[in-house]
Amino acid sequence: MAMAASALRERSLLGLKHLSSAEINWILDRAAYWEGQTEKVIPILKDRFISNMFFENSTRTRFSFEMAEKRLGAEVLNFTASSSSVEKGESIYDTVRTLESMGIDAGVIRLKPIGLLEELAEKVSIPLVNAGDGNNEHPTQALLDLYTMKQHFGELKGLKVSIIGDIKHSRVARSNLWALQKLGAQVKFCAPVSMRAPELERHAPYVSIDEAMCSDVVMMLRVQLERHAGAGIMSSAEEYRLNYGMTEERAGRLSPHVIIMHPAPVNRNVEIDDSVVEHFQSRIFKQMENGVPIRMAVMERAMRH
Incomplete structure (x- = not known):
């Protein structure tokens, strides 16, 4: 279980504070690779389901993630909630767990409460990508x-x-x-x-x-x-x-x-x-x-x- 948890953590992107310079450079190098591709869609994530879960408003970031996911051939589910309807941490947790139980392979998440993303990452068995959490990080x-x-x-x-x-x-x-x-x-x-x-x-x-x-x-x-x-x-x-x-x-x-x-x-x-x-x-x-x-x-x- 510890091994599985650490492998999951290595695939998640919760912030850059604890990410090594080697990992940062790998992402920058891969971005250069993807930028150099002329085909619009390269379906390496075909048959993978990714949910963009936005508990805080964002148009640009969500569209950018969605474009990236679709260019990789993933199936994309968008979940947006007005911050007023999902103020409590428990509600966010329930939403993430619900989508996980339906079979998503990864979650991109933006939320307001600081520290909640770390807790969520410990409790779910899919990689999570931070699309902005409070005033903590936006990796x-x-x-x-x-x-x-x-x-x-x-x-x-x-x-x-x-x-x-x-x-x-x-x-x-x-x-x-x-x-x-x-x-x-x-x-x-x-x-x-x-x-x-x-x-x-x-x-x-x-x-x-x-x-x-x-x-x-x-x-x-x-x-x-x-x-x-x-x-x-x-x-x-x-x-x-x-x-x-x-x-x-x-x-x-x-x-x-x-x-x-x-x-x-x-x-x-x-x-x-x-x-x-x-x-x-x-x-x-x-x-x-x-x-x-x-x-x-x-x-x-x-x-x-």
């Missing part, structure tokens, strides 16, 4: 970010990466931090005091916006306006834009080799000015494109024996 987003950086710069070692914005609530910032540092990149954070995560300060320093602009990669995070409504965290979107946004003026001062990234969806004219979203140094749509081969690699890994 496939960070992997596609790394892949995008590697595509541009050739390697990640020694790369300087600034992550700017709502670090406190960002699972993207955390997954990127763990993975980038494992592969030898230097990470700096930039955030208003109210959006900082103090527990991450020993892993990466907080710097000013001007210093943050002097990296090789400038990654803007989505300001999660829904989390700040009435919380007094941000006085106005315009103030945030002026102090922490990728304005047209800031973009104009970047070194020519720098790339601008954002996990999307973008709040235009808040984190990034409208005119900068498709700026020649922006890789935002390239990141979205790269999500499919990355998720193909992750689902292939989940299904390997």
